[in-house]
Amino acid sequence: MLKESLISEFQKIVGKDNVLTSPEALKAYSYDGTTSWVHEPDVVVFPTTTDQVSQIMKIANAEKIPVTPRGGGTNVSGGSVPWQGGIVLAMTRMNKIIKVDKENLTATVEPGVVLQDLTLQLMKDRLFFPPDPQSFLGATLGGIISENAGGPACVKYGVTKQYILGIEVVLPNGEVVHLGGRTLKNVVGYDLLHIFISAEGTLGVITKAELKLNPIPAAKKTLCVVYDDMAVAGEGVFHVLESGVIPDKIEFMDNWVINRIEEMMQLGLPKEADALLLFEVDGIPEAVEKEVEQITEITKKYGAKEVRVAKDADEALAYWKGRSAGFAAVFGKAKTVFAEDVTVPRGNIPKLINRCKELAKKYNVEIVVLGHAGDGNLHPAILTDINNKDHYDRALKAMDEIIESAVEFGGVLSGEHGIGLEKQKFMKKVTEPAVINMMKGIKALIDPNNIMNPGKIWE
Amino acid sequence: MKDLKELKKIEQFADQCMKCGFCSFFCPVYQEERVETSVARGKNYLVKQILAGKQEWTPVMADIIGRCLLCKRCAANCPAKTQIDRVVVAARAELVREKGLGAIKNFVFRKVMANRPALGRYARLMQKFQWMMPRTEGKIRHLPDFVKNLGKRNFPELAKTFLRDQVKPVYKPQNGQKPIMRVGFFTGCATDFVYPDFGLKFIDFLTRHGVEVVVPDTQNCCGAAIYFSGDFETGRMLADLNVKAFKDLNVDYIVTTCATCSSTLKDYQKYLPDNEEQKQRYEEFEKKVKDSMEFVIDILKIKPEDFKLKKEFEGKTVTWHDPCHLVRYQNIKDQPRAILKALKGIKYVEMPNADLCCGMGGSFSVYHYDLTKKIAGKKMDGIKATGADIVVTACPGCMINLEDNVLLNKMPQKVHHLLELVE
Ligand SMILES: Cc1cc2nc3c(=O)[nH]c(=O)nc-3n(C[C@H](O)[C@H](O)[C@H](O)COP(=O)(O)OP(=O)(O)OC[C@H]3O[C@@H](n4cnc5c(N)ncnc54)[C@H](O)[C@@H]3O)c2cc1C
Numbered sequence: 067m068l069k070e071s072l073i074s075e076f077q078k079i080v081g082k083d084n085v086l087t088s089p090e091a092l093k094a095y096s097y098d099g100t101t102s103w104v105h106e107p108d109v110v111v112f113p114t115t116t117d118q119v120s121q122i123m124k125i126a127n128a129e130k131i132p133v134t135p136r137g138g139g140t141n142v143s144g145g146s147v148p149w150q151g152g153i154v155l156a157m158t159r160m161n162k163i164i165k166v167d168k169e170n171l172t173a174t175v176e177p178g179v180v181l182q183d184l185t186l187q188l189m190k191d192r193l194f195f196p197p198d199p200q201s202f203l204g205a206t207l208g209g210i211i212s213e214n215a216g217g218p219a220c221v222k223y224g225v226t227k228q229y230i231l232g233i234e235v236v237l238p239n240g241e242v243v244h245l246g247g248r249t250l251k252n253v254v255g256y257d258l259l260h261i262f263i264s265a266e267g268t269l270g271v272i273t274k275a276e277l278k279l280n281p282i283p284a285a286k287k288t289l290c291v292v293y294d295d296m297a298v299a300g301e302g303v304f305h306v307l308e309s310g311v312i313p314d315k316i317e318f319m320d321n322w323v324i325n326r327i328e329e330m331m332q333l334g335l336p337k338e339a340d341a342l343l344l345f346e347v348d349g350i351p352e353a354v355e356k357e358v359e360q361i362t363e364i365t366k367k368y369g370a371k372e373v374r375v376a377k378d379a380d381e382a383l384a385y386w387k388g389r390s391a392g393f394a395a396v397f398g399k400a401k402t403v404f405a406e407d408v409t410v411p412r413g414n415i416p417k418l419i420n421r422c423k424e425l426a427k428k429y430n431v432e433i434v435v436l437g438h439a440g441d442g443n444l445h446p447a448i449l450t451d452i453n454n455k456d457h458y459d460r461a462l463k464a465m466d467e468i469i470e471s472a473v474e475f476g477g478v479l480s481g482e483h484g485i486g487l488e489k490q491k492f493m494k495k496v497t498e499p500a501v502i503n504m505m506k507g508i509k510a511l512i513d514p515n516n517i518m519n520p521g522k523i524w525e
Numbered sequence: 526m527k528d529l530k531e532l533k534k535i536e537q538f539a540d541q542c543m544k545c546g547f548c549s550f551f552c553p554v555y556q557e558e559r560v561e562t563s564v565a566r567g568k569n570y571l572v573k574q575i576l577a578g579k580q581e582w583t584p585v586m587a588d589i590i591g592r593c594l595l596c597k598r599c600a601a602n603c604p605a606k607t608q609i610d611r612v613v614v615a616a617r618a619e620l621v622r623e624k625g626l627g628a629i630k631n632f633v634f635r636k637v638m639a640n641r642p643a644l645g646r647y648a649r650l651m652q653k654f655q656w657m658m659p660r661t662e663g664k665i666r667h668l669p670d671f672v673k674n675l676g677k678r679n680f681p682e683l684a685k686t687f688l689r690d691q692v693k694p695v696y697k698p699q700n701g702q703k704p705i706m707r708v709g710f711f712t713g714c715a716t717d718f719v720y721p722d723f724g725l726k727f728i729d730f731l732t733r734h735g736v737e738v739v740v741p742d743t744q745n746c747c748g749a750a751i752y753f754s755g756d757f758e759t760g761r762m763l764a765d766l767n768v769k770a771f772k773d774l775n776v777d778y779i780v781t782t783c784a785t786c787s788s789t790l791k792d793y794q795k796y797l798p799d800n801e802e803q804k805q806r807y808e809e810f811e812k813k814v815k816d817s818m819e820f821v822i823d824i825l826k827i828k829p830e831d832f833k834l835k836k837e838f839e840g841k842t843v844t845w846h847d848p849c850h851l852v853r854y855q856n857i858k859d860q861p862r863a864i865l866k867a868l869k870g871i872k873y874v875e876m877p878n879a880d881l882c883c884g885m886g887g888s889f890s891v892y893h894y895d896l897t898k899k900i901a902g903k904k905m906d907g908i909k910a911t912g913a914d915i916v917v918t919a920c921p922g923c924m925i926n927l928e929d930n931v932l933l934n935k936m937p938q939k940v941h942h943l944l945e946l947v948e
Pocket residue numbers: 098099134135136137138139140141142144145146157177198199200201204205206207208209210211212213214215216217218265266267268270271272273393482483519544545546
């Protein structure tokens with residue numbers, strides 16, 4: 067519990083309507099997109115200006131109260147759960163798109179801007195922000211930067227960190243600093259900007275960001291490639307890339323996922339296929355046509371059973387709708403789902419897929435795979451039920467082995483969801499102690515009182 | 526030990542939510558307040574806490590459950606197909622079971638709205654005294670200060686003569702031939718008290734198309750505002766009365782020009798049944814209910830191009846507002862657009878976010894009028910962007926709120942039911 071006097075100080079700073087203390091509100095800020103991590107804060111504060119954030123941080127730092135920034139609360143690693151109580155700093159009311167600079171292809175935004183709102187605004191100027199986490203309807207720029215989110219389009223365009231030119235951050239002691247800038251090139255000392263990107267709110271509060279934008283490509287095409295064998299589909303990914311075509315998206319889904327999507331939305335996906343690859347290519351119209359031909363040719367040469375080229379935008383949209391419904395299909399079918407986020411070098415995708423198949427047999431659990439094949443970021447998901455102890459334990463073991471396998475194949479345990487609470491135990495296992503110590507050192511330097519989102523990442 | 530009977534019925538729906546947060550983008554209330562307790566995910570989580578015995582029916586909880594338009598934007602866009610509308614309605618019902626209705630609602634729902642003659646009497650009383658209320662240019666009157674604590678919203682001007690006082694029990698087809706079908710007309714309160722001329726016009730439209738129309742005077746309020754507020758007891762009573770009113774009339778269909786009424790009548794079977802017998806009875810009833818928009822196109826099979834524009838609307842630019850109760854509760858969106866696009870003499874322009882709730886939300890607008898105005902403000906932005914002269918829709922509830930907000934925003938548009946535009 068916080069002192070009454072502190073609550074009224076917060077109210078003075080942000081106004082009464084922007085401070086919540088009812089038990090109901092605290093419950094509503096106790097969770098994020100995960101199933102298992104829940105902890106209530108003592109107060110929820112909605113700042114609307116950088117100065118307010120700074121004043122709140124000064125008090126929190128003096129009183130040593132934990133502060134957990136929260137955007138859309140869509141992360142799936144426990145990142146925005148206030149694990150040690152204290153203040154949830156809800157950034158959702160700092161949601162202005164301050165400026166879109168068409169000449170320099172940049173945008174200045176507040177952290178609470180929801181990605182889809184930004185996308186709609188940018189579309190008016192035929193611009194886009196390339197990182198495309200599939201949670202774009204709920205995720206905020208602050209959360210996206212703090213998790214270094216990425217999505218299907220990262221095959222060609224990369225992830226969030228490649229599109230952040232600069233940020234404004236309120237440090238734990240209330241000081242406001244500006245990292246990076248507004249230029250594409252910037253080598254003024256250490257690259258501190260990138261320490262804050264993917265810091266999961268443990269170093270400071272992002273209050274503004276300068277984003278790099280791209281013009282929307284003139285043409286786009288979608289291909290749906292059908293396979294009898296999912297490992298062969300996995301190989302298809304690098305054969306295409308090797309051939310010199312860089313699609314903007316390459317997504318993978320296995321037979322189980324295909325069938326669940328078909329049950330939900332009847333897209334006419336091939337239900338008997340062992341796996342599918344969805345490709346999207348974008349760019350200049352003539353180039354796009356050529357690339358479609360080339361992908362068709364290459365995938366057929368390397369074992370694809372059938373290639374369907376979407377004839378128009380509606381058919382293409384249907385495929386992508388199916389893909390984005392994929393995870394819902396998974397979550398809807400089991401009480402508890404471990405949605406893994408392992409990422410391996412692309413060449414090892416077939417190995418990882420085969421390993422998942424073996425593990426499913428070994429532990430007698432259902433493991434389904436859908437994910438961003440283009441960047442090796444598969445999302446194997448294990449379907450289980452937390453109330454069925456025997457099954458749950460087997461699922462846990464299978465998950466451990468999937469992660470170990472990914473590391474064995476030269477990969478990492480999280481491609482885009484971050485560590486938060488969910489992946490802590492694996493983080494310790496697979497990270498060199500010296501590296502963890504370096505992170506701890508940086509944390510102690512910036513946040514000596516350990517008030518920023520404590521209890522996360524390596525703890 | 527509380528039995529939580531109503532909540533238990535929907536527990537499976539509440540369990541479907543996987544907390545992805547996508548609904549935040551679609552929820553008009555969240556879009557204004559940007560607080561987790563306003564969005565479907567938060568409401569659903571708190572209802573689950575009640576089911577788990579970890580949350581009580583506090584005033585704050587009641588307020589949270591009240592902050593919902595039941596517009597179904599969340600449910601329609603939920604990847605896990607969570608039916609939050611059912612969760613919210615059941616939660617309200619549980620709240621009423623535990624805490625009662627509250628004095629005002631108790632009086633209004635049970636003593637006035639649930640009783641046809643009483644509702645008529647009170648409406649007449651209001652009609653007599655409405656001259657006391659300051660008037661805006663349209664159909665809206667501001668409530669005087671002394672009744673403002675009932676709610677802050679403006680009130681539609683009531684008609685001089687209600688539909689119930691002018692309507693005949695049976696209307697034969699105008700061509701004097703054998704009727705092609707026999708249809709029961711469910712008038713609905715708004716048409717009865719505010720738009721009676723339109724009610725008569727619709728009857729005229731049907732009889733000109735060879736339909737025999739019956740208008741039983743035993744029909745009652747559809748009960749939307751009542752059961753969506755959680756008063757299932759009165760809701761079931763009205764449902765039973767309405768089912769009975771049309772039961773022995775030997776009608777092929779029951780038709781209404783009010784999207785809220787048609788969806789409410791259809792959905793008795795979804796929200797209200799307390800036992801198998803009731804469920805079957807409501808399901809039987811549902812099969813006959815048709816909204817006027819689907820009735821004219823799908824049942825009467827009038828071709829869109831055969832509708833004829835009334836002279837007075839010649840040359841106008843028209844846009845369409847999707848009532849929540851039409852587009853999401855009944856999946857009716859193509860029929861009205863087909864008519865408007867084919868109608869010669871007008872220019873049809875689709876508005877941005879045509880399916881955005883107008884902000885009315887039944888009694889939501891009484892308790893949260895400020896929010897209603899903000900949500901309606903976004904609707905108004907969409908309307909302005911079209912440059913239309915006329916906003917058409919198919920729900921008198923929406924019409925009242927749209928007229929109110931068009932006036933508040935000093936906009937020139939007129940609001941009409943689609944069928945008012947045609948001969
Ligand atoms: C269905 C679904 C699909 C998803 N798909 C993808 C995907 O394709 N790719 C992907 O990368 N992720 C995905 N995610 C994960 C998640 O959406 C992302 O991690 C997203 O970036 C989180 O944004 P948010 O605004 O919801 O942040 P939150 O969940 O609120 O917070 C995330 C972290 O950022 C911190 N934070 C938030 N705002 C600030 C701020 N202003 N300053 C400092 N720290 C802050 C929080 O403390 C927390 O640690 C998905 C999630 C779901 C539920």
